[in-house]
Amino acid sequence: MNCPKCGSVDNKVIDSRSSEAQDAIRRRRECLECGTRFTTYERREEQPLVVIKRDGTREQFEFQKLRRGLMVAAAKRPISGDDIDALINDIRDNLQSSFRFEVDSATLGDMVLLRLKNLDAVAYVRFASVYKDFRTVEEFTGELEGLS
Numbered sequence: 001m002n003c004p005k006c007g008s009v010d011n012k013v014i015d016s017r018s019s020e021a022q023d024a025i026r027r028r029r030e031c032l033e034c035g036t037r038f039t040t041y042e043r044r045e046e047q048p049l050v051v052i053k054r055d056g057t058r059e060q061f062e063f064q065k066l067r068r069g070l071m072v073a074a075a076k077r078p079i080s081g082d083d084i085d086a087l088i089n090d091i092r093d094n095l096q097s098s099f100r101f102e103v104d105s106a107t108l109g110d111m112v113l114l115r116l117k118n119l120d121a122v123a124y125v126r127f128a129s130v131y132k133d134f135r136t137v138e139e140f141t142g143e144l145e146g147l148s
Helices: 063-073 081-097 105-119 121-131 136-145
Strands: 011-018 025-031 037-042 050-052 059-060 102-104
Touching: 050 105, 063 081, 063 105, 063 121, 081 105, 102 105, 105 121, 121 136
Parallel strands: 050 102
Antiparallel strands: 011 025, 025 037, 050 059
């Protein structure tokens, strides 16, 4: 840390504590050259979650994009927005806690389907029909038979 007054890198930590929001460590420092006291904050760097698409391109995970797709699948079903948010947060937390910061779209889709299957069968089939790109009635009925 450079002193804001003289630019010296020689300083000592006087006090350390969590910030009020509990999202950083607040440190009071004193410059050993000029005696100036100053405050620094240490925060954890957020690693963004990246989705690898089927064509190999990468894009940052977008909570709202997945939420829109799930809201369409859950239209007129007894699923609240909070249920959908919890589903997406569970997936994101699962990936981050396993230190996976890149996930292919197929794995992400499977994670959604697994959770959606337990939440609502109709929403599951709706989401699966788009995600799995059903082309025939047989594919659709095969998925339905797998539910029972």
